[in-house]
Amino acid sequence: MIRVLLVDDQPMVRAGLGLILRTQPDIKVVGECDDGGDVVHAVTRCSPDLVCMDVRMPGVDGVEATRRLRAAGGPPVCILTTFDDEDVLWSAVDAGAAGFELKSATPENLIEAVRTVAAGGTWIDGTLLGPILASYRQFARPTSRRDNRLDALTERELDVLRLMARGASNREVAEQLFLAETTVKTHIGSLFNKLGARDRAAAIVFAYDAGLVRPRE
Numbered sequence: 001m002i003r004v005l006l007v008d009d010q011p012m013v014r015a016g017l018g019l020i021l022r023t024q025p026d027i028k029v030v031g032e033c034d035d036g037g038d039v040v041h042a043v044t045r046c047s048p049d050l051v052c053m054d055v056r057m058p059g060v061d062g063v064e065a066t067r068r069l070r071a072a073g074g075p076p077v078c079i080l081t082t083f084d085d086e087d088v089l090w091s092a093v094d095a096g097a098a099g100f101e102l103k104s105a106t107p108e109n110l111i112e113a114v115r116t117v118a119a120g121g122t123w124i125d126g127t128l129l130g131p132i133l134a135s136y137r138q139f140a141r142p143t144s145r146r147d148n149r150l151d152a153l154t155e156r157e158l159d160v161l162r163l164m165a166r167g168a169s170n171r172e173v174a175e176q177l178f179l180a181e182t183t184v185k186t187h188i189g190s191l192f193n194k195l196g197a198r199d200r201a202a203a204i205v206f207a208y209d210a211g212l213v214r215p216r217e
Helices: 009-019 036-048 061-072 083-095 106-119 126-139 157-166 170-177 180-197 200-209
Strands: 002-007 027-033 050-053 079-080 099-102
Touching: 002 009, 002 036, 002 106, 009 027, 027 036, 027 106, 036 050, 036 061, 050 061, 050 106, 061 079, 061 083, 079 083, 079 106, 083 099, 083 126, 083 200, 099 106, 099 126, 106 170, 126 200, 157 170, 157 180, 157 200, 170 180, 180 200
Parallel strands: 002 027, 002 050, 050 079, 079 099
Antiparallel strands: none
């Protein structure tokens, strides 16, 4: 059972998200809050496996709430956003968010995003990838000294990064490359260090920007 905490300042949005997620037998909404400042406490109280987080809230916004939650060792965060939030997308990646889905997404896409992120994967809605890459190029482009980071990766690490960027979980990467899951985790840790990526989402954004994979059509 995937336990989900909903964070959004609009009651109708939370109600709609809850209605969609509660249709699934393997998903349970265990709590709600309307301010990012309450997230860490709500996580302690509800013990969710995943937090679905709005970006813009009148108190503590979703980016800062994500940063606080990840610093506290909390569960993964799936950001729910709109095209109006393009300017904060990279900030959310940098804060440690593992998923990005549009509020206008289909129920099927929302459910898939929740399942993917809860399983330890990364989900980036295809229509958000362009804005995230644009923000990455503006705010996180490495200096010329680090432009050749791909050269530092082994062939196996490149294979792992490509599969991660296509949405594969550690288990799926291990199955496709005929490796032990512990070996996959070792490769991921190594490529994080070489790329200077703090987490999976940042590494995946880098993979798309470097042309290792193409955006989903």
